[in-house]
Amino acid sequence: MKDITTNPIERLQSDMAEFAKERNWEQFHNPKNLVMALSGEVGELAELFQWLTPEQAENFPAEKRQALEHELADVQLYLLRIADRCGVDLIAACDEKIAHNRAKYPVDKCYGSTKKYTEL
Template identity: 40%
Template structure:
């Protein structure tokens, strides 16, 4: 997954629709949160076992919501000047240091 290419495609959609004015960090963080809530809603009321065995429609819906969350986070990183690859790599290294790894 080339994050720079994805971000460029997102910017093209944003610019084509004149959405730049709405893409403040605050709004993008809130939009990502809303999409995350939509992902959580798929699992609401499911047992632990059911949550591991989604039917094809639920699985497709989960994939769509995950995509929405990631795309909003890419836009947020762009607005804030954060390199997502670097941020994720640094966080993973910190987790490995703190919690160990295999």
Template identity: 50%
Template sequence: MRQFAAERAWEPFHTPKNLAMALAGEAGEVIEHFQWLTAEQSMALPPATRDEVALELADVLLYLVRLCDVLGVDLADAARRKMRINAERYPIERAHGRADKHDRL
């Protein structure tokens, strides 16, 4: 992503604010595919729609990776740290089979 942006001289545009906004916009495009669907319909997307969703998810991933690069965030490390936090917030014995927020378990 860094090289891709550099080859196009996009660095001035790739500020954290702009990248975060682009990330949110692309996430909205993912959501758009599921709006008004039932849970069952959302689990059984037609192949063409699934492919469109896949490309939107790729956009989300690419903006996320670029934002992490610009901010100097090690995303894999941050994800591991967050999973440890979540394991404490959502212990199996209290969270199993529940969708409640951690402060309501």
């Protein structure tokens, strides 16, 4: 396990790699399998919100808060594991994607609109 002063993304990726190695799960943690697992976890996250009204979703029920935290953590951890296994610097990829989206959706054309960039 890395020192806790390390980059939190790298620390989590290291912790996940160690967790898998200790259990001999690396053989199962190929990108395809990890994406399938991530998809399942996203489904579990969606299930928590499935029948909530928009107002209830904004004020998520306190009695389900721990379940929400666990599902969000599952999604994040699988995403980090996929990035690690694929050699993707997730922070750099996110920074690049935000810059790309800023160019694709200029404020003066999309402010307050839900239109896709091809419709602006």
